[in-house]
Amino acid sequence: MMQAGPAKKVSIYVGQDHQYHGESVYAAVLEFLFYHKVSGASVTRGIAGFGADHHMHTDRILVLTENLPMKVEFIETPEKVEELLPKLHEMVGTGLIEIQDTTIVKPSETSKQAARQDSSPPLKSAGKAKLMRIFIGENDKWNGKQLYKALIECMRTNGIAGVTVYQGILGYGANRRIHKDSALHLSHDRPIMLSVVDNEERLRAFLLVLDDMVQQGLVVLSDVDVIKYTHNFHEQERRKEARQ
Amino acid sequence: MKLAGKAKMLRIHFGEDDKWRDKPLYRAIVEKCRELDIAGATVFRGIEGYGASTLIHRSHLLSFSSDAPIMVSVIDSEDKVHELIPFLDEMVDEGLIAMSEVEVIKYVHQEGARS
Secondary structure (H helix, E strand, O other): OOOOEEEEEEEEEEEOOOEEOOEEHHHHHHHHHHHOOOOOEEEEEOOEEEOOOOOEEEOOOOOOOOOOEEEEEEEEOHHHHHHHHHHHHHHHOOOEEEEEEEEEOOOOOOHHHHHHHOOOOOOOOOEEEEEEEEEEEOOOEEOOEEHHHHHHHHHHHOOOOOEEEEEEEEEEOOOOOEEEOOOOOOOOOOEEEEEEEEOHHHHHHHHHHHHHHOOOEEEEEEEEEEOOOOOOHHHHHHHHHHHO | OOOOEEEEEEEEEEEOOOEEOOEEHHHHHHHHHHHOOOOEEEEEEOOEEEOOOOOEEEOOOOOOOOOOEEEEEEEEOHHHHHHHHHHHHHHOOOOEEEEEEEEEEEEEOOOOOOO
8 A cells, every 4th residue: 555755656668569478568567567466557558659769659640550659657665666677677678667756645545445534424423403495496597507406516516415406396486486397388497496404514604605606596594403314335335345 | 575584484285186276276375375475485296195194195107197295385484474374274174284493594586587
């Protein structure tokens, strides 16, 4: 597992057609890294380039994708890199290997670990919370997008615990205009209600954003008791592991 | 119309087939609200439910008869809501009316924002 701090970045440049024991060099290198538990590696294909042989490798001409440049990159601890180098040297053949000092600012992690690190759930599993209801029309727009969809996206990015959209069949509001679904028209302007539950501070903070987005409608807050707020992500992961 | 601060929310639950003088009850309620100048009312149709009659309300996709549960949500000041309640009492034969407290954050409309 990589830690934040100094590390080595290794870049290997080869041609796509270069072979190592009957296999493309880049694929062989990638496999070698994979089975030596390197924490991660990427292969990128260039679109043109030249190397020691001063032969232009490009996909521009009619010759179909002729020996394009490939770059295999990985980042590891200096010790690990030392350990891997001799074998890489042998595999790469005519290609080029370069090592740079680098600094890991944030190590990558598996989604499982990331989820476990999220130790502060957005909403306590039980207790006092606020329920916010937003009443708008289905046709209301925000920056050319349906307002209710924009609101959901905005809430997700603001870390709001959850939201549910309800579509009404009839209603009217501040503008005294009846919203309804007319079966014979293509345009529907049904009333929409978004119901949002989260703790008071988070909702109050979100109100500032909301204020800008909701140009007409009604927003109300009420007290609720949260009885249960769970998701079974960990359970799913556990089952997945058990299956393997 | 001004609505701010503490307000009341009424939720009226009944069935889609319920009528008031040959008119769907939910429509009659919305019209009554407008007549009384209530700040707003919204009708929602549920997909399944049961109530005082313990009859399951369910919308049938394949048949024309659908008695889906209906919820009308009305929000206004306490005075206005109390003005509405006697009418609801008379109109809603079978159903549930619940009142709760809400805090109005925003109640706005834009002149001519809608075409």
